[in-house]
Amino acid sequence: AMYRAKESGRSLYRISDEQEDSALRAFVEVFGDGIERGEFELFYQPLVDMRKGTVVGAEALVRWRHPERGLLPPDQFLPAMMGHRLAVKLDSWVRGEALAQQKLWHEQGLDLGMHVNVTALDITQPEFVPRLRADIAAAGNESTSGFTLEILESAAVADAARVNSVIEECRELGVNFALDDFGTGYSSLSHIKDLRASTVKIDQRFVQSMYASYDDFALLMAILSMARAFDREAVAEGVETIEQAEMLLLLGCSVAQGYLFSRPIPAADFERWVADWELPSSLRNTAKEYSS
Numbered sequence: 001a002m003y004r005a006k007e008s009g010r011s012l013y014r015i016s017d018e019q020e021d022s023a024l025r026a027f028v029e030v031f032g033d034g035i036e037r038g039e040f041e042l043f044y045q046p047l048v049d050m051r052k053g054t055v056v057g058a059e060a061l062v063r064w065r066h067p068e069r070g071l072l073p074p075d076q077f078l079p080a081m082m083g084h085r086l087a088v089k090l091d092s093w094v095r096g097e098a099l100a101q102q103k104l105w106h107e108q109g110l111d112l113g114m115h116v117n118v119t120a121l122d123i124t125q126p127e128f129v130p131r132l133r134a135d136i137a138a139a140g141n142e143s144t145s146g147f148t149l150e151i152l153e154s155a156a157v158a159d160a161a162r163v164n165s166v167i168e169e170c171r172e173l174g175v176n177f178a179l180d181d182f183g184t185g186y187s188s189l190s191h192i193k194d195l196r197a198s199t200v201k202i203d204q205r206f207v208q209s210m211y212a213s214y215d216d217f218a219l220l221m222a223i224l225s226m227a228r229a230f231d232r233e234a235v236a237e238g239v240e241t242i243e244q245a246e247m248l249l250l251l252g253c254s255v256a257q258g259y260l261f262s263r264p265i266p267a268a269d270f271e272r273w274v275a276d277w278e279l280p281s282s283l284r285n286t287a288k289e290y291s292s
């Protein structure tokens with residue numbers, strides 16, 4: 001709406017745009033105050049290595065504990081924030097929180113990679129890398145080798161040269177990049193080659209429709225072989241069934257994330273989950289068969 005209001009000179013649309021703008025302004029104010037009031041929380045979803053049967057990391061996913069509307073998932077507030085500086089502020093809070101949590105887990109003997117989502121607007125700010133360096137220093141985190149920033153493939157492609165130079169600078173900090181929701185939108189598989197991220201996160205769509213659509217199955221195989229050819233780690237998102245997990249193992253994709261293992265959960269629940277978790281027994285046999 002912000003952009004549409006600027007572009008639209010037509011009076012027909014002006015009234016509704018102005019209404020939308022004032023609604024957005026009100027929203028932005030509540031949102032900003034929400035950050036100050038500490039209403040945002042991180043939930044963590046495990047990343048598991050299905051071949052090894054181990055938990056390898058966590059993705060931090062933001063939630064807004066809204067005083068009136070309850071616990072809100074990101075699709076109920078992030079789209080309105082995109083392109084706004086408050087999204088940058090929120091992401092910076094998320095990074096600090098996730099780094100601190102990773103360090104805390106490290107101290108408890110839980111060595112886990114930490115994945116955090118970033119928006120393109122955020123990483124293309126000139127102060128992004130210096131701020132990240134300061135965030136890492138402030139968290140006192142020595143194990144940032146397992147810290148990964150996830151950026152939407154679609155957003156990374158739009159500004160590939162700049163994104164690549166940020167990826168290079170971040171590598172010096174020990175911070176990795178993953179291309180999120182890979183394979184959707186205006187995607188071309190050659191983006192694996194053009195963007196220097198170390199990891200591709202295969203969009204849930206391919207995982208969830210691999211048995212229903214041969215085209216999606218073929219694309220899934222193609223993404224995995226491109227990732228292998230260019231030495232990128234592949235992570236499958238949205239794994240909900242044993243059958244999907246088995247097929248991924250068979251195709252050589254062992255790192256996965258999805259409701260089959262766990263939904264995103266608060267940090268304390270995550271710790272209990274890790275302590276109890278073991279690979280489903282039916283997957284253990286498949287994992288053994290395809291482990292060479």
Ligand code: C2E
Pocket residue numbers: 045060061062073074075078091094117118119150180181204237238239240257258259260264
């Ligand atoms: P994403 O980074 O692709 O995260 C995966 C989303 O898929 C999460 O939704 C997760 O809960 C959901 N998911 C995981 N496993 C499954 C599954 O097996 N089945 C299904 N149906 N869904 C699954 P969530 O937490 O609602 O987040 C949505 C999106 O919001 C994220 O997609 C990410 O793009 C964005 N987001 C979340 N937290 C942040 C943040 O701190 N900063 C920024 N910039 N974006 C964020």
Ligand code: MG
Pocket residue numbers: 059117150180
């Ligand atoms: Mg993500």
Ligand code: MG
Pocket residue numbers: 180181201203237
């Ligand atoms: Mg994703």
Ligand code: MG
Pocket residue numbers: 181
């Ligand atoms: Mg997504």
